[in-house]
Amino acid sequence: MRWEAFLDQVQERGEYGTHQEAERAARTVLALLGAHLVGEVRAALAARLPDTFAMILLNPLQAAEPLAADRFVRATAAWIEGATEQTATWDVSAVLSVTADAAGEELTRRILLQLPPGYDLLFGRPERT
Template sequence: MTFDQMLERVRYEGAYPTRESAAEVVHHVMAALGRRLTGDERVDLARVLPVEAALTLTAQIPDTEPLTGWGFVKDLAARTGVSPAVARWDTGAVLAAVTRLAGPDLLARILRQLPDDYALLFGQAQLRRPEPAAA
């Protein structure tokens, strides 16, 4: 998928009026995701993204403090000056395209790295992680 195709998908998913507004949302959400992902998942996701989105993702320094999915949305809202509802909408529109690009295996790895409630942001069912077996 090219960046133009990604923008068209996000524009359609989010009902944004222009490609420019879709591009702005993509860069904001990819930057926020770049502050959350580390390791091989970050590298592998950057590899499957269009170059423009990958550069935004990898330009961010990962934050060491974990955020819940709701925390991710609130942080995005605070950084972009939109309401949490708009930030949630923007997140869903962009991460739907990311989900498609990542594919099921990489997406599963990404979701294992993030807190449980991120699955909903990626449009996935939120499944509970198995509890570790007692010794």
Template sequence: MTVTTMQPRSPMTVSDWTDLVEAVRETGRYPTAAEAEQVTRIVLSGFGGVLRGDSRAAFAEVLPPEACEALLSQTPESFQPTAREFVESMATRIEGATPATARWHVSSVLNVLAERAGTPATARLISQLPPGYALLFGLAELMGTAA
């Protein structure tokens, strides 16, 4: 397994979680911060089950503490779901979601995370995931780099 490292994070402030949720709210066009926060926590928790080993730890390093907790709250799955399977699993976890709206929710969160982590770090992460995740991160140009 290749060790994936992302840029070390600077000390987090209380506003980092609030800023992350606000960015998700704006990206996903959620009417309230509470809705954006709920979606963010659910998606991060689910995504924590997709990530494994070094990529999981490295990605957690670039997140605010609250987001890191959500990401690490889920035990990694025994297999990595495809992007489609991941979205379908989120549809069952997000109240009232359909596969189409779950894709919107997932993309809203992962787009913000990609922006915050930066393209090189996100590309390294995507290269360790099954095909299709690049689109969920809003990085279609990386489609050919996914393993």
């Protein structure tokens, strides 16, 4: 997926006023997601993202343990200035639903298998596959 198309979709779903706001959310969420994915799944997802976001996904901070979905949202809120848990849920859902669209159903299923329960809703996939 192209950079502009990815950001346009994040901006639309997140109802952000600017590409800059959408980019800030995407960078934060994908950095945190990259810390929770491993191996071929992370590499396959990176291959479907714009280059800048692929690099962010592939070079994450290391997670000591997988975060439950609610803790992932709280971590996102901590990284985005002025964010609350409610706004961070919105940010995470906007970015991860676009990421799921870029990944496709099969890869999204494999991503969800690597994550603790509860992420399916954040990816816009209300049933665990």
